[in-house]
Amino acid sequence: MDVSIRFLRYFVATAECGSVTSAATKLNISQPSVSAAIAQLEADLDMQLLVRRPSRGVMLTPQGSEVLRAARELIERVEQFRAATGAVNVEMRGELSIACFINLGATYLGQLIRSFGEKYPNVDILFQDIDQQDIFSALTSGRVELALTFDLDLPSGLDATIVAQRPAMAILAENDPLTRRKTVTMEALSERPFVLMDLPHTRDYFLSLFTAKGLSPNIRHRTRSFETVRSLVGNGLGVSILNLEPKTPITYDGCAIVTRPITGSPKPLQVVILTPQRLRQRRLAQAFTEHISDYFSAPSGSPVH
Incomplete structure (x- = not known):
């Protein structure tokens, strides 16, 4: 059952004003619009909310009194919700x-x-x-x-x-002979033990860099941790490729690593x-x-x- 907040507002105004005419004046809408809204609300709730008394306005039924209390609470919560969302929009x-x-x-x-x-x-x-x-x-x-x-x-x-x-970069231990080169080829990396960043989709990207050159890496270690890749490389357990270079070249365990561009600028990551x-x-x-x-x-x- 869907109940219109607008109809509830018309009902509350009518109950508070004591007549449809006064409620219409307060709401600045026509009297037939108020009457039609209340009639539809009663149909939606399947109960009579008001007793119409010619020339004497309206009177709440027992069910109408219960609905009036609930309607006021609901309208207040709606206003609080609007105030909250308005604050997000205006004041971030x-x-x-x-x-x-x-x-x-x-x-x-x-x-x-x-x-x-x-x-x-x-x-x-x-x-x-x-x-x-x-x-x-x-x-x-x-x-x-x-x-x-x-x-x-x-x-x-x-x-x-x-x-x-972010470009793909070769990750090397500080004392690795490859650090003496200005750039490192994919062929040179394929000949060394390789530490693979083994996350979904990520692993496929790094492997594709070798495949594009008709090469296969000599995978020695796999890890899902960025810092573990750096640590394994820093300890001389292999080389790797990463697209991020933190400010410090020092790993968590105190080893130093060096980055070098890869010859031919393989596909970067966006x-x-x-x-x-x-x-x-x-x-x-x-x-x-x-x-x-x-x-x-x-x-x-x-x-x-």
Whole structure:
């Protein structure tokens, strides 16, 4: 059963004014409109709410008294809801749920949330740092409104806004002989033990860089952790390829790693903001999207190079 809030407002006004005529004057609408709305409300609820008394106005029935109390509470909640959503629109106040690709989260998310909070202190960013497949699921299910990720195997139904590009780079231990080269070939990397970032869609991208050259990597270790890749490489257990370079070359366990461009500039990754096509973005989500774009486009916006 669907009940019109407008009809409830007309009913409350009529009960409070004591007559349809007075209610129509208060609401600044015609008397027949009020009468028709109340009649429709009674039909929708399948009960009589008012007793019409010629020349003496209206009187509430027992059911009408109960509905009047409930209607007032409901209208108050509607007003509170409108006030809350109005605050979000005007003052950027409220919560925004987002997703971030796990590696991008460790590299960018803290600065993005902090700088956005400085502009909009009354907004709470609720985030999930997850892999690519989980990002797709979170967006299509509506658990998040937008996501910051890479352009890896994007499905239909999502809009992608490119905000940055990150090249593929060779990751080497500090004492690796390959560090003496200005660039490293895919052939040289294929000859060495390889540490693979083993996340859904991500692994396919890195493997495709070898396939494009007719090569196969000598995979020695697989891990889902960005920092574990760096640590294994730093400890001399293999080489790797990554598209992100944190500010520090030191791994968690104190080893040093070195990055080198890859000869021929293999396919880079695009950093994108994903939003569901079917979802009309709230102003709050639009503001965060613009903030991300500004962050990456500013000369000092990207903290890693």
